[in-house]
Amino acid sequence: xxxxxxxxxxxAAIAITATATILAGCTNNSAGTSASGSNxxxxxxxxxxxxxxxxxxxxxxxxxxxxxxxxxxxxxxDTLLTPSKDGTKLEPSLATDYKQSDDxxxxxxxxxxxxxxxxxxxxxxxxxVFSIKTASDPDLPFGFVNEGIKNVEAVDDYxxxxxxxxxxxxxxxxxxxxxxxxxPANYGGKSLKEFEKNPVGTGPFMFKEWKKGQSLSLVKNxxxxxxxxxxxxxxxxxxxGEDNTRLMQVRGGQAHVDEGxxxxxxxxxxxxxxVNVLTFGSSQTDYLIMSNKSKPFKDQHVRAAVGxxxxxxxxxxxxxxxxxxxxxxxxxxxxxxxxxNQKVREYDLDKAKEExxxxxxxxxxxxxxxxxxxxxxxxxTAQIVQESLKKIGIxxxxxxxxxxxxxxxxxxxxxxxxFTLSTTDISDPDELVKFVAVESGGANAMRTFFPDEKITKxxxxxxxxxxxxxxxxxxSKIQTEFNEQQPLVPLYYSPNxxxxxxxxxxxxxxxxxxxxxxxxxxxxx
Amino acid sequence: MFQRFxxxxxxxxxxxxxxxLGVCLLTFLLLHVAPGDPVRLALGDKASAEAIATRRHExxxxxxLWVQFLDFVVGIFHGDLGxxxxxxxxxxxxxxxxLPPTLLLMAGGTLIGxxxxxxxxxxxxKKIGGxxxxxxxxxxxxLQGIPSFVLGTFVIILFGLQLKWMPVGGYGTTLMDHLxxxxxxxxxxxxxxxxxxxxxxxxxxxxxxxxxSVAFGKAKGLPDGLLKRDYVIRPAAVDTVNLxxxxxxxxxxxxxxxENVFAIxxxxxxxxxxxxxxxxxxxxxxxxxxAALVTVIYLLTDICYTALDPxxxxx
Numbered sequence: 001x002x003x004x005x006x007x008x009x010x011x012a013a014i015a016i017t018a019t020a021t022i023l024a025g026c027t028n029n030s031a032g033t034s035a036s037g038s039n040x041x042x043x044x045x046x047x048x049x050x051x052x053x054x055x056x057x058x059x060x061x062x063x064x065x066x067x068x069x070x071x072x073x074x075x076x077x078d079t080l081l082t083p084s085k086d087g088t089k090l091e092p093s094l095a096t097d098y099k100q101s102d103d104x105x106x107x108x109x110x111x112x113x114x115x116x117x118x119x120x121x122x123x124x125x126x127x128x129v130f131s132i133k134t135a136s137d138p139d140l141p142f143g144f145v146n147e148g149i150k151n152v153e154a155v156d157d158y159x160x161x162x163x164x165x166x167x168x169x170x171x172x173x174x175x176x177x178x179x180x181x182x183x184p185a186n187y188g189g190k191s192l193k194e195f196e197k198n199p200v201g202t203g204p205f206m207f208k209e210w211k212k213g214q215s216l217s218l219v220k221n222x223x224x225x226x227x228x229x230x231x232x233x234x235x236x237x238x239x240x241g242e243d244n245t246r247l248m249q250v251r252g253g254q255a256h257v258d259e260g261x262x263x264x265x266x267x268x269x270x271x272x273x274x275v276n277v278l279t280f281g282s283s284q285t286d287y288l289i290m291s292n293k294s295k296p297f298k299d300q301h302v303r304a305a306v307g308x309x310x311x312x313x314x315x316x317x318x319x320x321x322x323x324x325x326x327x328x329x330x331x332x333x334x335x336x337x338x339x340x341n342q343k344v345r346e347y348d349l350d351k352a353k354e355e356x357x358x359x360x361x362x363x364x365x366x367x368x369x370x371x372x373x374x375x376x377x378x379x380x381t382a383q384i385v386q387e388s389l390k391k392i393g394i395x396x397x398x399x400x401x402x403x404x405x406x407x408x409x410x411x412x413x414x415x416x417x418x419f420t421l422s423t424t425d426i427s428d429p430d431e432l433v434k435f436v437a438v439e440s441g442g443a444n445a446m447r448t449f450f451p452d453e454k455i456t457k458x459x460x461x462x463x464x465x466x467x468x469x470x471x472x473x474x475x476s477k478i479q480t481e482f483n484e485q486q487p488l489v490p491l492y493y494s495p496n497x498x499x500x501x502x503x504x505x506x507x508x509x510x511x512x513x514x515x516x517x518x519x520x521x522x523x524x525x
Numbered sequence: 526m527f528q529r530f531x532x533x534x535x536x537x538x539x540x541x542x543x544x545x546l547g548v549c550l551l552t553f554l555l556l557h558v559a560p561g562d563p564v565r566l567a568l569g570d571k572a573s574a575e576a577i578a579t580r581r582h583e584x585x586x587x588x589x590l591w592v593q594f595l596d597f598v599v600g601i602f603h604g605d606l607g608x609x610x611x612x613x614x615x616x617x618x619x620x621x622x623x624l625p626p627t628l629l630l631m632a633g634g635t636l637i638g639x640x641x642x643x644x645x646x647x648x649x650x651k652k653i654g655g656x657x658x659x660x661x662x663x664x665x666x667x668l669q670g671i672p673s674f675v676l677g678t679f680v681i682i683l684f685g686l687q688l689k690w691m692p693v694g695g696y697g698t699t700l701m702d703h704l705x706x707x708x709x710x711x712x713x714x715x716x717x718x719x720x721x722x723x724x725x726x727x728x729x730x731x732x733x734x735x736x737x738s739v740a741f742g743k744a745k746g747l748p749d750g751l752l753k754r755d756y757v758i759r760p761a762a763v764d765t766v767n768l769x770x771x772x773x774x775x776x777x778x779x780x781x782x783x784e785n786v787f788a789i790x791x792x793x794x795x796x797x798x799x800x801x802x803x804x805x806x807x808x809x810x811x812x813x814x815x816a817a818l819v820t821v822i823y824l825l826t827d828i829c830y831t832a833l834d835p836x837x838x839x840x
Contacts, residue, residue: 055798057567057611065568139579141572196613212612212619213798214696214790238695240788241798244678245694249788252685252693404561404803411565442573 040505046523047217047234048504050516051246051255055213055239060196061181062134065141067514070178070425072237074515075218076118077181077201080109080128080160081172083427087283087334087512090172090427094123094182094202095160104167104466109175111158116223117184118206125154130185132162132175142179144442145431148463149174167464169471173428178515204230204519213239231522250275250499256523257507258499262376263321266497275499279323281511282496283332283432286421288385288489292449293413296367301359303486306417307345308352309388310489318384319377320494327490329479330422330436330446334512337429337475344483344490352392364393370409370418373402378419381491385417410447420446425513429475430463437482450487529831537824541817546598548816549809553594556805563610563803584610586805597809606813607806611799616810619795624814626696626703627791630784631776633707634714635769642719646726650734661723669720673779677713677786684709694788710787717779718772725768729761736760763833770826774819 056069064073080095095109115123129152136146148168153161164171174180182202187195199207202225205218219234238255240246243262249255251272261269261277270277288310290297297303312326331338345351356362369386371378382398389396396417401409409415424432434441438459439451455478462474496509503524508517564580565572581587585596600607606616649658685693696706733739734757742756781793788794792811799807 058613065572138573139576141568141576143576144573211622211790212609212614213795214622238788239798240694241794242785242788245681245786245788248681248686248693249695252681252689254692254695402559402561403801404563404566405559407565408560408562411562 042231042506042520042522043525044231044522045233045525047236048232048257048518048521048523049249049255050235050237050257050259051240051249052237052259053239053241053243053246056216056237058196059207059210059216060192060199061131061179061183061201062137062140062142063192063196064178067423071514071516072216072218073178073181074203075205075235075518076199076203076207076221077178077183078115078203079176079178079181080111081176083173083176083510083512083515085508085510085517086281087427087510088336090176093176094128098172100171100466106161106163107171108155109160109162111160112225113158115202115225117188117200117202118221118223119184119188119200120223121184121188123182123184123202124157125160126157126185127182128152128160129154131182132180134183135179140179142177142425145174145177145179145426167466169466170426170428170430170463173426173430177426205232205235208234215239226519230519232518235518247499250501253501256501256504261497261499263319263323263497264376266321266323269499274502276502276504278498278500278507280496280498280509281334282494282514283334283424283512284421284494284496284514285327285330285332285423286419286491286494287330287436287446288381288417288491289410289420289446289448290417290487290489291413291415291447292451292487294367294416296359296361296365297416299359299361300485301355302361304345305352305355305359305392305394306389307486307489308348308355309392309394310385310491311347311388312491313347315381315384316492318380320492323497324492324494327492328483330482330488330490331429331432331475331479332424332493335424335429335432336427337433337472339476339479342476342479342483345486347388349388349391352388356392356394364395366395366397367416368399369396370399370401370406370415372406372419373400375403375419381419413444413447413449418447422446423514427512430459433459433462433475433478436488437478446488448487450485452481452485452487454481530828534824534828537820537827541820544820545601545813545816548812549598549601550594552809552812553597553805556803556808557590559803561803563805566802567611593805597806601813606810609799609804609807609810611802611804612807616807619807620792620810620814623790623792623795626707626789627780627784627793629703629707630710630714630780630789630791631773633711634718634776634780634783635773637711637715638718638722638772639769641715642722643726645719646723646730649723649727650730653731665720665723668716673713673717673782674786676716677710677783680709680713680716681787684712694786696789706787706789710783710789713783713786714776714779718776721772722765722768726761726765729764729768730757732764733757733760763830766829766833767826770822770829773822773826777815777819 052068054068056072057066058064058069059072061073061077064070078094080093081090082093084091094115095111098107098109100107111125117123132152136149137143148164148171149162150165151163155161162171184200188200204221204224206221208217208219210216216237217234220230220232240249246258247261247265250258251274266277269275290303290306292298316322316324328344329338329342356364369382371382386396386398410418410420422432422436435443436446437455439445439449440456458474458478462471465471496514500507505522505524507521509515510517564577568576568580585593597607609616609619612619645661649661652658681693684691691709692706697703739756742752781796784791784793785797796811799811
């Protein structure tokens with residue numbers, strides 16, 4: 001009896017495995033042929049299922065903090081200007097054109113006259129005045145962006161004047177930031193709390209339903225000002241924390257987009273003909289930061305020694321599976337002002353030893369590298385760096401902390417070495433330069449707490465200068481000085497990678513800010 | 526009746542209060558000892574110190590720890606679990622949404638576990654030490670070594686991606702969606718339960734086979750079928766109810782992982798994201814509900830056990 005039962009079981013098991021293999025072969029083949037079909041004419045309809053690792057926190061422009069929130073805000077709200085897809089320039093959006101006054105102290109924007117909010121009311125200058133004034137409160141997460149703005153006035157129904165405290169070159173980029181997106185004046189008579197529950201904007205999609213931590217649904221805005229757009233009936237952002245599950249949902253046809261797949265799975269995914277692996281440029285730059293509050297790293301020679309000990313090529317191979325390029329500046333190549341001729345300390349352990357000899361720690365010292373738990377990229381990078389540092393006499397212990405705890409250590413500078421990264425939200429380097437290189441610039445020079453008077457001075461000069469060549473020159477000098485001082489080691493530039501269903505067409509993200517561009521996206525029937 | 530069931534149940538419910546308070550205090554302390562800042566996580570790296578301070582005050586995180594704890598405990602007695610800081614809605618609302626999938630998953634997983642383990646145990650005990658029995662011993666030991674996230678991934682690849690019988694994750698929107706979505710995760714949990722249930726069932730059957738009553742029944746000349754039903758399976762069932770109850774309690778841990786692998790928006794999933802984002806009120810709320818759930822399951826188990834076994838009363 002037991003024998004026959006076992007016999008049946010194993011027969012069943014073999015049958016299942018065999019069927020699975022055959023079916024796998026079939027699906028791959030059929031998908032392969034349909035993918036090369038001629039369906040390249042956009043069709044309307046369908047809801048895009050967008051699987052992401054985290055949910056939005058707050059979807060009102062002025063309150064949004066992280067990218068999970070920002071990228072949703074940008075579907076429902078528009079700004080006066082918007083960064084072009086490749087991030088090189090600004091394009092008109094709610095404003096048709098703009099001009100700086102001769103005294104360089106004010107900017108005048110002409111608005112489109114055919115724009116309606118998703119509730120059907122007209123968008124006029126008073127909405128713009130309210131929105132930008134509201135966004136300028138320094139208590140808001142991105143309030144600092146508007147620090148150059150003195151006042152905002154409505155000249156007439158469709159003209160707005162923004163007055164700056166001093167000549168302020170980044171202003172057009174500032175108003176292109178999501179936090180300055182246009183909401184109805186006085187939130188259409190609602191309180192902020194009520195508005196948060198049912199936000200109204202001029203973007204291609206409008207709010208439908210939000211099950212916090214699970215899914216956020218938007219539907220097509222019937223009043224959208226771009227004719228015949230969007231093609232999609234709606235977008236649903238689902239929160240799926242596990243990398244693997246997101247990927248399998250796209251492969252299984254349950255989602256159209258997997259945001260943030262792990263680089264190590266890409267090779268196997270590329271063999272699956274039912275999905276696309278899309279690669280977009282990005283402004284993301286990863287850093288190895290050194291805290292100026294940790295004694296050895298106050299010594300420039302120590303920092304230089306670390307600079308010579310980082311094998312970027314090996315890191316890119318191990319962490320990004322080769323999908324990246326070594327960084328030669330803290331700015332990414334997609335950012336205006338990036339200087340491609342910058343030189344960084346090359347990987348050379350002999351030079352590293354020489355630098356260390358010149359320092360106050362010629363025989364090395366004990367230190368730590370802090371990594372975020374569950375981040376295999378940081379773990380691997382730390383091991384590679386640890387290995388090299390050991391050869392020059394620096395004993396670095398790898399300390400693992402969870403995301404939140406590690407974040408605290410960075411904010412307080414209570415670490416020795418750690419990893420972090422930056423992306424930019426606007427098309428002007430001003431925000432990022434102050435953030436990464438200026439100690440008083442809001443993020444304590446990328447949490448290195450490294451003070452550099454020259455950089456601080458050049459950064460404010462660059463923000464006020466109106467001549468582009470002069471600005472470029474200043475940003476170049478800042479990058480050179482920063483590389484010389486080396487408060488951090490810029491590691492690599494990595495692309496934005498999305499895995500999408502073959503049925504989804506014309507999906508893209510902005511190469512500088514990472515914003516999803518869904519207005520032209522469509523789903524094959 | 527009163528002596529056997531009601532009085533012990535009441536006593537047990539009263540002991541729930543100190544247990545709940547203890548759980549609250551422990552969770553509260555652990556959360557606050559662990560470094561990390563919900564405000565920084567919510568506002569992002571670029572927020573200014575002023576923005577951080579404003580939000581901290583808004584969320585009541587600037588109050589002394591003991592005040593925060595007291596607020597929370599007083600709230601519970603008013604039936605108020607507080608507001609989740611990341612979800613921006615009452616903790617109770619979030620939990621009410623997330624509890625059904627978890628209960629469904631626990632029930633489905635246990636059911637599948639029993640359906641798979643019981644026949645195997647009965648077959649295994651047909652010939653103790655026989656080939657099948659030995660095979661199962663090894664198989665069960667191997668199975669126990671497979672973590673549930675590996676098992677879950679395997680189940681997804683086989684049934685979701687290759688055979689395409691089932692969705693690979695998520696929970697859907699309609700009741701039918703929910704039931705279909707719950708199948709694969711339930712199978713994962715069910716398979717994970719096999720080792721413990723199989724061993725428990727097998728031992729229970731062995732025990733009753735060796736009992737005096739079976740010897741007595743045999744001596745009385747009872748037919749084999751009747752003997753098995755009344756003298757072996759039924760007494761064994763009493764022990765297994767207890768076993769299943771205890772398993773349900775420890776299942777809570779497994780559910781957290783399986784929900785994350787299958788993207789089921791249940792309590793485990795909620796707890797994971799709440800911990801990672803340091804959403805203190807939400808973590809406390811979820812932990813309390815989990816603690817209450819486990820206590821109630823144990824209580825129900827004891828009631829069933831007592832009802833099935835005519836000898837004892839609940840202790």
